[in-house]
Amino acid sequence: MRNRPRRTLTLTTILATAALLAGACGSSGSGEPADSGGPIELTIATFGEFGYEELLREYQANHPNIKVTERKTGKAGPHHQNLIAKLGAGSGLADIEAIEEGHLSNVLDKAARFNDLTQIGPADAGADRWLPWKYEAAKSKDGKLIGYGTDSGPLAMCYRKDLLEAANMPSDPQSVKALFATWESYFQAGQEYVQKSGGKPWFDSAAQNFNAMVNQQEVGYLDRNDKLTLENNPGIKKAWDQVTAAVAQGQSAKLTAFSNEWNSGFKQGAFATKACPAWMIGVIKEQSGPENAGKWAVTDAFPGGGGNWGGSYLSVPTQSKHPKEAAELAAWLTAPEQQLRAFEAKGTFPSQVKALESPRLAAQTEPFFAGEPRIGELFAAQARKIAQPQYKGPGDGQIQENVTAPALQAVEQGTAPAQGWQQLVDGAKKIVG
Amino acid sequence: MTVVQAPRRDAPPAVPPRPSFRQRLSKWDVKFSPYAYIAPFFVVFGLVGLFPLLYTAYVSLYDWEIGDDDPPFVGFENYVQLFGDGQFWNAVGNTLSIFVLSSGPQIVIAVLLAALLNTRLRGPTGWRIGILIPYAASLVAIGIIFANLFGNQYGLLNSILEMAGIDRIDWQAGTLSSHVAIAVMVNWRWTGYNALIVLAAMQAIPKEINEAAVVDGAGPVRRFFSVTLPLLRPTLIFVVITSTIGGLQIFTEPKLFDVGQGSNNGGSSNQFQTVTLYMYQQGFENFDLGYASAIAWVLFLLIVVIALVNFLITRRLAATEGGRR
């Protein structure tokens, strides 16, 4: 008897506490002004290798009132998971959060949770610092700039020189350009290669090419009014037909990017060509191993013009208590000079006009590749070929990751292309719907 | 204890003796100790368990996208939508299929393994550690190991199949093959764990009972079914309920089994997407916290119902076979 009221009491207390917490979570973003005299503490959350260690040390030396901590996560996946959870919780984000290009469209939809860098950032971090497509991509629909571009992944084409030679096809960087001029010529060359090599695959997986093809369309999965136009978009349907036809001809090695099998594929020479953003050079080198030195080559051509795959932005969430100082640091880190140093430290390819023009970048070569190509110069040229970015509405990233890639994988696993297309359309409707 | 004087001695014996302080203390002890003993769980739960539970229930009534400031209240619309969602039911089917393929064999093998371990082995600790060690593997290692085992073109299993002259199996592509492969991962990780739980209970059975059965002429198989198994009833109930709950929440293994790194799709056509994977995808990839919360609650109710059914079955089975209790 006696314990019963006590239990109800505890329960009420708990409920009250819970309600209090629930109520409090909405308001916890607004910090108090922090001019208390002590050093300002900034945190920056990155993933993988941004190459900022040395730079941050220097920044603190030049700004004695600022203390910077870098929170590093290994893979992009967990980093963004953490970002989303804390965006949902309303607290806990770093003052500067790195955002990868693939996750950008989702985050742009939540632009209200990020500071407009054109408002709080320093004047020298203007639009003319970056390549236009890199800058524009980080603008929300109402014109807020939510991130400063760091690195980029301009696309070129990498290919196995030895495998093309063995199939009696052109193999030096100048003569292969004709093969990689358009998607038609690329898939035609693929068909020829499959025949001449006795059935060896031409590229690693369908999704890799299809993503690049969709990005080159004027309108992507969604139009500017955020309406799903995929079903009636002739460009996308044509790309689908081309890619799935190539799969039917045996051009795909059916290796999902970054899977273990894909890693092994480099060593085994499982495919002859590879859509090759700047950072892929390092992957090819490490995965293929020294025994394959000199077999890969790269040329400054990409079917259908240019394209970008990967690269990141630095954003300042509204949760930050020192948005102005954070924006200043982010602007400094993404300035051409610093980006060049990050490139030299960890190979993150710059997206800043001045950095791309720098002779230091142009001088970069890669001895692992046949003919020691000047990859700095080559990728800088590819970066300039990229047109204005395609508008990416909310859900675009999810469609690419969770619908398109699996649908193409299903086709590679034996689903009929028409059925795969239906899977794509239905899945996209569900995400946008 | 020094506080406890003995007033009883001085009291006149005529009046019925009032309970001494010591007696009262002892009474309180008996009455309130149980609450003190279970209090830590409820304090911790109140602090860190209750709020998430209520929060999820609350959010599930809103069309709540992460980062929204004023999510619209939609009542039970998320739930209505969920019941008409083909992908959800596909996930429920996958979850049940993987659960049956893993939990069934797992519990049977665990009990048999425990029976073997319960014999007078040389070096018993070594054997126990040997079978429990998969549980110690970190997720990072499990992911790498099984990707290399079940890989389609360069995987170890397919290499062995090819050497034996059998066709390769694209483990990730098929529905059944992927479920079997995931069940293998689950069973590899959890069988030894359950075996050890059962073993601990077997060792609590007094030796005399078994010896008596031997004297009565019961063979080892008969002894196992009529003596050991009925006495394991509380533990078997424990194992069945926990593996039902764990099996229906299965998340890690199907996530790691997908060749796309970090993917929550559960294969190219969601052929091995489980309910928790789907929930996670809705919440953390599609930002749809309201819908994800609704999935969480439906899954919760589903688990409770299935666990209850399994509980009743287990209790009945263990009771009729032994008939001693």
Next chain:
Amino acid sequence: MTLAVRSGPRPKTAKVAKLGRPNFFVYATLAVFVLGSLFPFYWSFLVASRDSGMLTERVPPLLPGGNFFANAAEVFDSVAFWKSMGNSILVATSVTLTTVLFSSLAGFAFAKLRFRGRDPLFVFIVVTLAVPTQLGVIPLFIAMSELGWAGGLQAVIVPNLVTAFGVFWMRQYTVDAVPYELIEAARVDGCSMIRIFWHVCLPAVRPAAAVLAMFTFMTSWNDFLWPLIVLDAGNPTVQLALEQLQSGYYTNYSLVLAGTTLATIPILIVFLLLGRQIVAGIMQGAVKG
């Protein structure tokens, strides 16, 4: 228990003496299982001691190479391995101690003591097991940052101080392992409840407590998602440190598996210690019969 009484002081026959003596078949079956369990670990060590090129070979080598120490040294260079190890040991040890203590106490109460609301409260505890945890990280993080614990180790310790799983397990085991007669006898002797728990119940449930301790330690050691969200990267647990090894677009599997091999060693030590504890608990035969 009635059977035991019936058996009485009958002389042991030869048959009884042979009871439980394993034959070759038992050893062979167990050996197959143990090999199956160990193989992936050995294979991880193989990769860790060679270079990741091994992963692409159709017929992998069977013997370790000589690169393990070089890879291990690189692990120490790349991440705050020792600090993360210290953090994990602190977290896993405190969680294990409190979980075992509180679960045994609660298990004792639920199994052997009579009090109002016992059964509904116990069912409630079991039902909480069925709550899917993945989604809970967002509200839990809100709670932790309101408490000001985010970033500190207490944020990963407190939620696991005692688990529903542990209470459930200890209760189920205690039901049969501790006879009522012993508790009654102790009560008649004037023992307080806590003394009964400590001197009667705990010795009897030692094997179960040791099993729970092993499980709790390992679960805590391998926990990833929650520490990732609530801890600072500067103050990681060992799994978070391992995750940092997989940075960038290219993963060096030899390095990662060298890290996981190193991180498994403390668990093996706990295994060995507690494994003996289980055996010792049984040998004592504290209150059986």
